[in-house]
Amino acid sequence: MSTSPESDCRMPEAHLRPTAQASAAAAPALCLARRRLSGIGVLTAVGSLLIPLALWWGLAAIVMHLRHVAFPGPGETALRFIELARGRLLNDATVYRHIADSLQRWALGFGLAVGIGVSSGLLLGWSRLLERLSMPTVTVLQLVPGLAWIPIAILLFGIGESATVFMIAVTALAPIVINTTAGVKGVDELFIRAARMMGANDRTLFARVLLPGSLPHLLSGLRVGFANGWRVLVAGEMIVGTGTGLGYSIIQSRWTLDYAGAFVCIAIICAIGLLVERGFLLPLERRTVERWGLARAG
Amino acid sequence: MIELHQASKTFANEETGHFVQALQDVDLTVGENEFVCLLGPSGCGKSTLLNLVAGFERPTAGHLLFEGRPVRAAGPDRGVVFQDPTLFPWLTVAQNVDFGLRNLGLDAAERRRITDRFVSLVGLADFARSRPHQLSGGMKQRVQLARVLALDPRALLMDEPFGALDAQTRDRLQDQLLDIWERDRKTVIFVTHNVEEAVYLADRVVVLAPAPDGITADVPISIPRPRNRYSEETREATMALIGVLADLPCCVLPSRRAGETPSRQPAITKPG
Numbered sequence: 001m002s003t004s005p006e007s008d009c010r011m012p013e014a015h016l017r018p019t020a021q022a023s024a025a026a027a028p029a030l031c032l033a034r035r036r037l038s039g040i041g042v043l044t045a046v047g048s049l050l051i052p053l054a055l056w057w058g059l060a061a062i063v064m065h066l067r068h069v070a071f072p073g074p075g076e077t078a079l080r081f082i083e084l085a086r087g088r089l090l091n092d093a094t095v096y097r098h099i100a101d102s103l104q105r106w107a108l109g110f111g112l113a114v115g116i117g118v119s120s121g122l123l124l125g126w127s128r129l130l131e132r133l134s135m136p137t138v139t140v141l142q143l144v145p146g147l148a149w150i151p152i153a154i155l156l157f158g159i160g161e162s163a164t165v166f167m168i169a170v171t172a173l174a175p176i177v178i179n180t181t182a183g184v185k186g187v188d189e190l191f192i193r194a195a196r197m198m199g200a201n202d203r204t205l206f207a208r209v210l211l212p213g214s215l216p217h218l219l220s221g222l223r224v225g226f227a228n229g230w231r232v233l234v235a236g237e238m239i240v241g242t243g244t245g246l247g248y249s250i251i252q253s254r255w256t257l258d259y260a261g262a263f264v265c266i267a268i269i270c271a272i273g274l275l276v277e278r279g280f281l282l283p284l285e286r287r288t289v290e291r292w293g294l295a296r297a298g
Numbered sequence: 299m300i301e302l303h304q305a306s307k308t309f310a311n312e313e314t315g316h317f318v319q320a321l322q323d324v325d326l327t328v329g330e331n332e333f334v335c336l337l338g339p340s341g342c343g344k345s346t347l348l349n350l351v352a353g354f355e356r357p358t359a360g361h362l363l364f365e366g367r368p369v370r371a372a373g374p375d376r377g378v379v380f381q382d383p384t385l386f387p388w389l390t391v392a393q394n395v396d397f398g399l400r401n402l403g404l405d406a407a408e409r410r411r412i413t414d415r416f417v418s419l420v421g422l423a424d425f426a427r428s429r430p431h432q433l434s435g436g437m438k439q440r441v442q443l444a445r446v447l448a449l450d451p452r453a454l455l456m457d458e459p460f461g462a463l464d465a466q467t468r469d470r471l472q473d474q475l476l477d478i479w480e481r482d483r484k485t486v487i488f489v490t491h492n493v494e495e496a497v498y499l500a501d502r503v504v505v506l507a508p509a510p511d512g513i514t515a516d517v518p519i520s521i522p523r524p525r526n527r528y529s530e531e532t533r534e535a536t537m538a539l540i541g542v543l544a545d546l547p548c549c550v551l552p553s554r555r556a557g558e559t560p561s562r563q564p565a566i567t568k569p570g
Contacts, residue, residue, distance in 0.1 A: 193354050194384040196372040198398030198449060208397070212388040292387040293431025 072260040077267065080260035090261050091252050093244050099268060101244040102233055105161065109168025109236075110229045116169075117176030117225065118218065122206055124177065125184020125214065135181070142174030146232040150239055164236035164245075171232045172225035179221025183214025216289050223281055230273055299485050300328040300351055300453065305360035306509075307346050320346040322509035323360065328453075331483040335490055335500035342508045344489045348457050351487065352378045365452065374398055377446025381458040383438035385430040385445075392417055392426040395445045402449070416448040417441075419478065436467035440474070447478065453485040461490070469527070472498060480523065493543070497536045498527050505543065515542050 053074050060073035072080070084095040091098075124131045124138075149170055153163040187210055195209045211218075237247030246265040253262035307321040321343045328334050336344045349355045350362055353372035362369050364376065372378075385394045392413050399409040417426050420440035430438055439459055446454065460468040472495065479486065490496050496503045497519055505515035517539055521531050 188384070190380055190382060190384040191386065193352075193372065194378070194380065194386075195397070196354075197352060197374065197376070197378045198445070199374040199401035200397075201401070204401060209386065212386070215388075288388065292429055294387055 070259065072263050076260050077263040080258075081264045081267070084261065084264055090258070090265075091243065091249050091256065095264070095268070098244055098246050098249055098265070099272075102237070102246040102269075103272070105164050105236065105245065106168055106229060106233055109165040110172050110226060112165070112169040113172035113176055113225055113229065114222065117173050117221070118180050118211075121177045121180020121218075121221070122184055122210055122214070125181040125187075126206075126210065131181060135178075138174050138177050141170070142178065146171050146228070147235050149232075150235060153236075154239060159239055163239050164233075167232050167236040168229040172229035175224035175228065176218075176221040179217045179224070180214055183217030183221075184210050186217060187213035212288070212292075216294055219281065219285050219289065223277070226276060226281070227273070230269070230276075233269070299330045299332075299365055300326070300487070301361070301363040302326045302347070302350070302357075303361040303363075305347075305350060305357045305362055307343070307350060307355060308358045319509040321350075321357075322512055324506075324512045326504065326513060328485060328487060331485055333479065333486045333488065333499060333501045335488045335496035335503045336506055337490060337493065337496045337503050338506035339491060339508070342506050344491075344506050345457050347506065348378075348455050348487060348489055351453075352376055352455050374402070374446075374449040375452045377449055377451035377454050379439070379442045379446060379454065379456040379459040381461050383430065383435070383442065385438055385441055387430050390427050390429055391422060391433070391441050394430070394441055395448050398445060398449045412448050416444040419447070420444045420474070434467075435463050436471055439463065439471060443475070443478070451484065453487070456486065456488045458489050458491070460495070461492075468495070472527075475499070476524070493539055494527070494536055497521075497532060497539055498525060503539060505546070507546065514546050517542055 057073050057075075060071045063069065063071040084090055087094055120134075124134060146167070149167045153166045153170075157163040157166055191209055191213060192205065195205050200209065233245070234247035234250055237245040238251050246269055249265045250262045253259055302324050304323045304325060305321060306319070306323055309318045309320055310316075311318060324343075324347065326347075336347065338344050346355065350357055351364065351369065353369045353376065385391075386397065389397065395413045395416055396409055399412055404412070414423070414426075417423055420443055422437060422440055422444070425433065425437065430441070433441070442459070460471050463471065476499065488496075488499060500519050503515075503517045503519060504513055505517070506512065507514045519535055519539075521529075521535055525532060
């Protein structure tokens with residue numbers, strides 16, 4: 001891969017800037033995952049992991065010295081992680097239960113966002129009229145900060161699972177719609193003509209030309225949408241009444257003072273994010289866009 | 299088989315609000331099994347004419363009939379070979395050829411048989427599972443030819459299909475095209491701005507000038523087939539055609555090299 005990791009990390013769409021800003025925190029983690037390991041690459045990868053660990057450790061030491069509060073360092077967090085991994089309860093549930101519940105909510109919300117986002121993006125990209133009618137709404141949608149959806153989610157669904165799923169879906173939706181629309185609009189008119197000339201009906205055109213043709217953009221949308229949804233999980237689980245989930249556990253540490261436990265949850269959230277990026281989005285990109293010779297240059 | 303009566307095409311430029319007259323009052327009849335080359339400089343409306351016949355665009359005035367019926371939309375009865383390779387990058391060579399066959403509703407075994415046959419016909423059996431980006435320009439054009447031939451179209455519409463290729467590859471593909479054409483003699487409209495190419499391939503060369511001039515010459519090429527591109531006859535016919543072109547207004551003379559700038563802009567008129 002000739003592209004530098006930095007260039008891989010840039011946000012491709014200018015109109016995504018608000019989202020890009022919001023996801024700035026997630027970007028370095030995702031980029032780390034996209035770097036291919038080889039020789040010096042391994043060293044830099046190890047280094048890039050050691051630097052934040054060292055900073056964390058230093059910060060914990062300074063805070064403990066100055067403020068005399070128990071700021072968990074990497075060591076304490078690791079110990080707590082081992083405890084929890086052995087099945088010690090965190091807020092009346094195992095860490096596995098928290099992970100499973102969070103993943104389930106996220107999968108449901110993100111799945112909804114992908115389903116609705118991709119299909120409406122295909123339509124918006126196809127019809128100028130629909131795009132002009134609906135794109136302002138989508139743009140506004142993505143400008144709403146994740147937390148601002150809390151009252152709306154509660155009003156719509158009450159306190160419970162549906163509200164959380166809604167929050168994940170609604171924050172993931174806009175970037176998926178916007179990028180799919182851009183992708184469809186970017187499909188070369190000649191491809192559409194060629195398909196029509198070979199007798200393609202509308203369904204074939206969407207499924208076998210517009211969808212694959214918009215995939216490079218679509219993948220960017222999935223990346224941003226995934227990160228949005230995953231990040232809003234914490235906010236979403238604040239309003240879930242069931243008392244499980246990684247986000248819930250982080251919030252709950254205010255009362256239980258189990259900060260090491262909260263740090264473990266934060267680390268798990270980051271790790272799962274990396275895993276989805278490396279285990280799902282990156283392979284998907286390799287298997288499609290790169291294999292077709294469509295990878296964006298530089 | 300293909301008839302244009304006083305066909306015109308005007309494009310509106312959305313930015314300037316001006317109208318560009320691409321074709322004006324063009325009359326052209328192409329007979330069954332005829333190989334017609336449409337010759338003219340860039341920007342003279344050759345591609346527009348082809349797009350009308352293909353059904354990608356509708357004439358703004360006049361009539362356009364294909365086999366006696368007005369052309370309403372693109373369809374597999376008129377196979378188009380584009381200048382730019384328009385193979386779907388997400389499909390393999392075989393899948394690209396198969397794309398149109400699926401739309402015909404054939405069963406899998408039948409589709410496979412036809413795909414294999416036409417991929418082999420253009421000599422790409424070894425590349426059936428390659429992706430378009432792994433092929434050379436000439437190979438891509440051969441796949442384009444295969445995918446439309448597989449649909450057994452009534453006519454082939456070719457828009458400078460070899461214009462972007464190097465001379466050697468172009469010669470080879472011309473021969474290959476003639477080989478294939480000799481077998482079932484489909485009706486062909488072949489757009490080019492290369493005089494030698496037109497003479498070598500065509501039964502008839504139609505010279506198109508920018509609107510409002512339209513068709514300025516219609517020259518039959520009666521060299522017997524198979525032709526030899528270096529024979530005295532071919533050279534004489536080429537010289538004769540260049541002579542015809544030289545008698546036309548200066549700006550009509552087609553450039554002989556690919557990629558030259560248009561010698562004259564299409565007529566621009568104010569709206570209303």
